[in-house]
Amino acid sequence: MLKITNLKATINEKLILKGLDLNIKPGEVHAIMGPNGSGKSTLANVLSGKNGYEIEGEISFNGMDLNDLKIEERAQKGIFLAFQYPLEIPGVNTNNFLRTSLNSVRKARGEKELDTLTFLKLIKEKAKELNIDEKFLSRQLNVGFSGGEKKKNEILQMKLLEPKLSILDETDSGLDIDALRIVADGVNSYKNKENAFLIITHYQRLLDYIKPDFIHVLSAGKIIKTGNADLGEQLEKTGYANLS
Amino acid sequence: MKQNYDFDIEKIKNLSQEEKISRKKNLDLFYKSGFPSKQVEDWKFTDLNLILNKNFDNISNEVNFESSKDFKAIENFEHNFIFLTNGKIISTNFDHEEKSKILIKDFNQEEVKNINPSNALALLNSALSSGGFSLEITKDYKLKKPLIVYNCFSQDLKNKILNNKNSIKLNEGSELTLIDYSDNNTQNNFIKNTVDTISLNKNAVLKNILIQNSKSNGHFYKYIKSSLESGSSYENYILSSGLKLNKIEIEINLNKDNSSCSIYSALNLLGDQHQEIKTRINHNSPNCKSYQKIKNVLNDKSKGIYQGKIFVEKVAQKTDAYQLSKALIVSDNAEFDAKPELEIYADDVKCSHGSTSGSIDSDAVHYLMTRGISKQEAVKLLINGFLNEVLEKITNNELKIFLEKILERQINGH
Numbered sequence: 001m002l003k004i005t006n007l008k009a010t011i012n013e014k015l016i017l018k019g020l021d022l023n024i025k026p027g028e029v030h031a032i033m034g035p036n037g038s039g040k041s042t043l044a045n046v047l048s049g050k051n052g053y054e055i056e057g058e059i060s061f062n063g064m065d066l067n068d069l070k071i072e073e074r075a076q077k078g079i080f081l082a083f084q085y086p087l088e089i090p091g092v093n094t095n096n097f098l099r100t101s102l103n104s105v106r107k108a109r110g111e112k113e114l115d116t117l118t119f120l121k122l123i124k125e126k127a128k129e130l131n132i133d134e135k136f137l138s139r140q141l142n143v144g145f146s147g148g149e150k151k152k153n154e155i156l157q158m159k160l161l162e163p164k165l166s167i168l169d170e171t172d173s174g175l176d177i178d179a180l181r182i183v184a185d186g187v188n189s190y191k192n193k194e195n196a197f198l199i200i201t202h203y204q205r206l207l208d209y210i211k212p213d214f215i216h217v218l219s220a221g222k223i224i225k226t227g228n229a230d231l232g233e234q235l236e237k238t239g240y241a242n243l244s
Numbered sequence: 245m246k247q248n249y250d251f252d253i254e255k256i257k258n259l260s261q262e263e264k265i266s267r268k269k270n271l272d273l274f275y276k277s278g279f280p281s282k283q284v285e286d287w288k289f290t291d292l293n294l295i296l297n298k299n300f301d302n303i304s305n306e307v308n309f310e311s312s313k314d315f316k317a318i319e320n321f322e323h324n325f326i327f328l329t330n331g332k333i334i335s336t337n338f339d340h341e342e343k344s345k346i347l348i349k350d351f352n353q354e355e356v357k358n359i360n361p362s363n364a365l366a367l368l369n370s371a372l373s374s375g376g377f378s379l380e381i382t383k384d385y386k387l388k389k390p391l392i393v394y395n396c397f398s399q400d401l402k403n404k405i406l407n408n409k410n411s412i413k414l415n416e417g418s419e420l421t422l423i424d425y426s427d428n429n430t431q432n433n434f435i436k437n438t439v440d441t442i443s444l445n446k447n448a449v450l451k452n453i454l455i456q457n458s459k460s461n462g463h464f465y466k467y468i469k470s471s472l473e474s475g476s477s478y479e480n481y482i483l484s485s486g487l488k489l490n491k492i493e494i495e496i497n498l499n500k501d502n503s504s505c506s507i508y509s510a511l512n513l514l515g516d517q518h519q520e521i522k523t524r525i526n527h528n529s530p531n532c533k534s535y536q537k538i539k540n541v542l543n544d545k546s547k548g549i550y551q552g553k554i555f556v557e558k559v560a561q562k563t564d565a566y567q568l569s570k571a572l573i574v575s576d577n578a579e580f581d582a583k584p585e586l587e588i589y590a591d592d593v594k595c596s597h598g599s600t601s602g603s604i605d606s607d608a609v610h611y612l613m614t615r616g617i618s619k620q621e622a623v624k625l626l627i628n629g630f631l632n633e634v635l636e637k638i639t640n641n642e643l644k645i646f647l648e649k650i651l652e653r654q655i656n657g658h
Contacts, residue, residue: 086611097625104615104621
């Protein structure tokens with residue numbers, strides 16, 4: 001599904017990713033762990049198409065060259081990034097935003113756009129699954145939401161847009177144990193043979209709930225070690241410093 | 245600069261000899277200064293003389309008052325209406341109301357002397373005014389539905405100037421929501437110069453909403469002078485995007501205690517549109533409140549201006565006055581000017597003011613785009629979010645939805 005070959009990314013003349021390779025197939029869950037400053041968030045940003053990066057190397061997504069796709073086209077074709085810090089956008093109503101987003105994606109996929117009533121029915125169902133209070137949906141997007149509410153809102157968007165590849169950037173940060181479980185349940189219930197996940201995290205914590213097929217250790221812009229779920233537990237004990 | 249107009253009082257029908265003389269005086273006073281240029285302090289950001297010279301040839305005041313046939317009332321929104329063509333009443337409908345409580349007639353031009361001799365356009369209005377309406381609501385009558393004043397225009401207004409005077413009087417305890425709805429999409433350059441006089445008696449409540457329905461080459465100037473008695477409330481909403489040139493000047497006199505007023509404005513200016521809102525709030529009495537929130541979005545080569553003055557008399561203790569202007573500048577070629585002024589002679593008052601301008605938050609645009617929304621749509625969502633805030637305080641849900649739709653259309657460029 002996603003094949004990254006020798007990816008280098010530079011921002012403000014600083015080389016962050018220094019030749020990264022990654023291959024994700026449908027049905028797989030990959031985790032990327034690594035210390036601060038190793039380039040984890042840069043990888044997420046580059047995949048979402050954020051401006052300002054100079055890119056070398058190849059990123060192929062279902063046979064398409066990702067570098068050729070605009071930010072919104074990536075979303076329309078099935079890449080979803082759950083932000084580490086979801087933005088607060090004053091004035092923009094959450095429901096209105098969600099409907100615009102869903103309909104943009106549906107339109108691009110050649111599906112019928114949903115009218116307000118059908119949409120509201122759908123969003124209420126999805127919100128209930130994630131234990132999100134309906135009143136959040138009529139508030140301004142993320143404004144005054146707690147950390148946990150913002151992250152749940154990201155997962156709600158993921159479930160609504162039904163992406164093929166979901167990238168979760170530090171989704172566990174700022175979550176208490178109950179919210180963590182709800183988010184993990186949300187991911188697990190969406191997981192199937194057709195879609196894939198890339199989970200970026202500092203800690204093993206989230207991986208106790210969402211079992212990865214592969215764990216990669218990112219250090220100084222390169223993947224230095226790849227293993228199965230056991231690698232996470234090992235890292236928890238020994239830290240990143242002992243790897244080289 | 246050449247004189248770019250040819251005004252003739254003889255072209256106004258049915259004037260008494262006496263009236264002609266009085267109008268001639270006003271016209272002579274206007275001729276002394278002509279249309280104001282930027283040298284006039286009140287017009288420093290809107291050089292009207294220059295703009296008119298650029299866009300008009302020999303402006304004339306000869307106007308026909310024929311009925312326009314393409315009038316169509318707004319559907320799915322229950323309302324009363326007054327239908328005007330070139331400012332003159334063609335028909336009225338108050339089917340939702342007790343008709344005896346509402347007095348509506350043609351404006352009696354002899355009633356009003358010039359209201360502000362230092363304002364050249366007001367002088368011109370007093371010299372050339374024809375058309376306009378007088379509306380009075382009787383004591384304690386609260387209209388059940390909003391009143392829409394449809395301002396329609398004939399197709400022969402190229403290089404013409406319309407001068408109208410309207411008066412609105414709310415007697416004690418009465419309530420009205422008035423929507424001044426300008427329904428014109430003419431390509432013709434024409435000028436509309438309007439003077440509204442508003443008088444609110446004890447505990448009366450007026451919501452005054454200004455709407456421009458479509459893109460237009462109209463050059464509009466409106467002067468609203470209002471006076472408030474004790475306990476009365478006057479709210480203004482300005483949604484006038486779409487005009488080539490628009491200047492709205494609002495003077496509010498809080499003459500008696502516990503009266504309050506507010507001005508909310510949400511403008512999305514496109515192309516080379518130019519809009520100015522100029523306010524003067526006179527706190528002439530204790531315990532009065534005024535609130536102003538002016539929001540502008542400047543696209544393309546547009547220009548927006550806000551000049552707001554709060555004046556507090558020595559007797560006006562416990563005044564609570566607030567003024568905020570926020571501009572979102574979308575294009576490098578757009579311009580926004582703000583000139584807030586406070587003049588305070590009382591010592592126990594609360595007055596605050598602020599003015600900010602900024603650009604679109606690119607991180608917010610990025611976030612929306614990662615959700616499949618195109619850049620153009622993302623920017624529109626943000627503009628809508630920015631402007632919609634001014635409608636927050638409207639409690640009547642039907643009215644709110646109606647105004648939200650208007651605003652959305654204006655954001656989409658009509």
